[in-house]
Amino acid sequence: MTTVERVKPRYVEPVKTGFRFRDFIVILFCLFITGYFINLFRLDLFQTINLQNVQPVGTITIKNNTVQRRIADRVLWDRLIIESPVYLGDLIRVAEMSSATLNIEGQQLDIGENTLIRIQLAPDGEGVQIELTEGSVGITVTEESVNMGFKPLQLNMNGRIVETSAGASITASASNDGTSIQVNEGTVTFVEGNEIKEIASGEQLSLNSEGIEVLLPSLVVTQPHFNARYEKNTSQGISVLFAWNRINMQPQDLLRLEIASDRNFSRDVSVYNDLDSRNASLEKILGIGDWNWRFLHGNEILASGRFTVFENEEVKEAVQIVNNTVVAESIPEPEIIEIPVEPEPPPPFAVPANRLPANGQVYGIEQLKNSRNITFSWTAVQGANAYIVTLLQQTASGRRQISSVTVTGTRWILNDLSILGRGAFIWQVEAVTRNANGIIERRGRAGENSFTMDIPSPRPVQMDNPGVLYGQ
Numbered sequence: 001m002t003t004v005e006r007v008k009p010r011y012v013e014p015v016k017t018g019f020r021f022r023d024f025i026v027i028l029f030c031l032f033i034t035g036y037f038i039n040l041f042r043l044d045l046f047q048t049i050n051l052q053n054v055q056p057v058g059t060i061t062i063k064n065n066t067v068q069r070r071i072a073d074r075v076l077w078d079r080l081i082i083e084s085p086v087y088l089g090d091l092i093r094v095a096e097m098s099s100a101t102l103n104i105e106g107q108q109l110d111i112g113e114n115t116l117i118r119i120q121l122a123p124d125g126e127g128v129q130i131e132l133t134e135g136s137v138g139i140t141v142t143e144e145s146v147n148m149g150f151k152p153l154q155l156n157m158n159g160r161i162v163e164t165s166a167g168a169s170i171t172a173s174a175s176n177d178g179t180s181i182q183v184n185e186g187t188v189t190f191v192e193g194n195e196i197k198e199i200a201s202g203e204q205l206s207l208n209s210e211g212i213e214v215l216l217p218s219l220v221v222t223q224p225h226f227n228a229r230y231e232k233n234t235s236q237g238i239s240v241l242f243a244w245n246r247i248n249m250q251p252q253d254l255l256r257l258e259i260a261s262d263r264n265f266s267r268d269v270s271v272y273n274d275l276d277s278r279n280a281s282l283e284k285i286l287g288i289g290d291w292n293w294r295f296l297h298g299n300e301i302l303a304s305g306r307f308t309v310f311e312n313e314e315v316k317e318a319v320q321i322v323n324n325t326v327v328a329e330s331i332p333e334p335e336i337i338e339i340p341v342e343p344e345p346p347p348p349f350a351v352p353a354n355r356l357p358a359n360g361q362v363y364g365i366e367q368l369k370n371s372r373n374i375t376f377s378w379t380a381v382q383g384a385n386a387y388i389v390t391l392l393q394q395t396a397s398g399r400r401q402i403s404s405v406t407v408t409g410t411r412w413i414l415n416d417l418s419i420l421g422r423g424a425f426i427w428q429v430e431a432v433t434r435n436a437n438g439i440i441e442r443r444g445r446a447g448e449n450s451f452t453m454d455i456p457s458p459r460p461v462q463m464d465n466p467g468v469l470y471g472q
Helices: 021-053 143-147 363-369 468-469
Strands: 058-064 068-070 083-086 091-094 098-102 108-111 116-119 127-139 154-157 159-164 169-176 178-183 187-191 194-201 204-208 218-223 229-232 240-247 255-260 270-275 278-280 289-297 300-311 319-322 325-329 361-364 372-379 385-394 398-407 411-413 425-435 441-444 447-454
Touching: 091 098, 108 116, 154 169, 178 187, 178 194, 178 218, 194 204, 204 218, 218 289, 218 300, 270 441, 300 372, 361 363, 385 411, 398 411, 398 425
Parallel strands: 127 154, 229 300, 361 447
Antiparallel strands: 058 083, 058 098, 068 091, 091 116, 098 108, 108 127, 116 127, 127 169, 154 159, 159 187, 169 178, 178 204, 187 194, 218 240, 229 319, 240 278, 255 270, 255 289, 289 300, 319 325, 372 411, 385 398, 385 425, 425 441, 425 447
């Protein structure tokens, strides 16, 4: 007979459900956070309501994509609608691949992508000042707005003031690397502390991150205007006028203009090579949409921008719109050279390899006396029939070009070492294709190496011909 043992039920202590002090602290903290954000929302809402009684200083019109506005003393950013009022103290932020136009008292401020500005009262209490923190803007001051008694817009760039005037049109940019002001029309005044400088049409002022003026090869493009818009009413394209002013460039320095329908310059590309003049009338057939352009000196981009072509059946001729005003009806053909449109260019040549002197090469005085020259060599690039070799000197204010030659082989010997002197240098080589007339039809990507001339300074002897120092 099996005996069944009774198992006593196990006692389980009941769970305490009483309210503890820790729970009180958690609830109090949650209530505090909720109240904090409710108060922020209340302040934000009241500021929005209060704006109904504040006179706006202008309106902002969105051209592309995303533009945000933050009202002064406010913590939230608003995403603006197509056209919105703006007020003193507003922060305006334009996102990547976006643009907007700000109209203040009959004056126009075009805002480029990745730009942050603040609208504020000018220090004298009259007029409006735009503080540019980063990005790029274009300002156009009309004669009509000044005649109506409105003060021209001021631009504040890291404490440096740009005072515009009636009829002035400028382009300005700011970044961690420095600031730049280009005057397309009229005259502006640049004020930094006690220093006052006038900048006239076609001139440019560039400052590095330390506020020191930089004198480098550059370009001021006076046409088309910053973020210009063109209307057309036919199925055919329009003629776009490009005009520019060369700064710190030699007459033999040639430019290349590229126009494309995308930011990477890979679609619908038109190229205008070997530009040595100031103007060109381009008869490119341009369709509806955004068009990007850039001027290059070698592989360096000196200027770039974008314009828009749109269709309006009521407009009889192609016109350029600036500050909501037609500024060029039936764009006149200038008395300047006409450059034919070239077909879409082939891809650029590769960078020449096995470049000698190698990067970081150091030349001493004894070595230079023995060799009396420097031989530059590289590997041939398939399809190229010539190479451009450029020598530059690295200075405190940037690079300075010393010489540029075109050779048909894969080596070049520099016999006149006296043009170098002491210091750091860069040499570049670019593969190209030239036709029978010597005109470059295809370019490549330039490769570069640096080298140092370790020459005693001051020189130990006095001589009339510096080449003697190198054994020449």
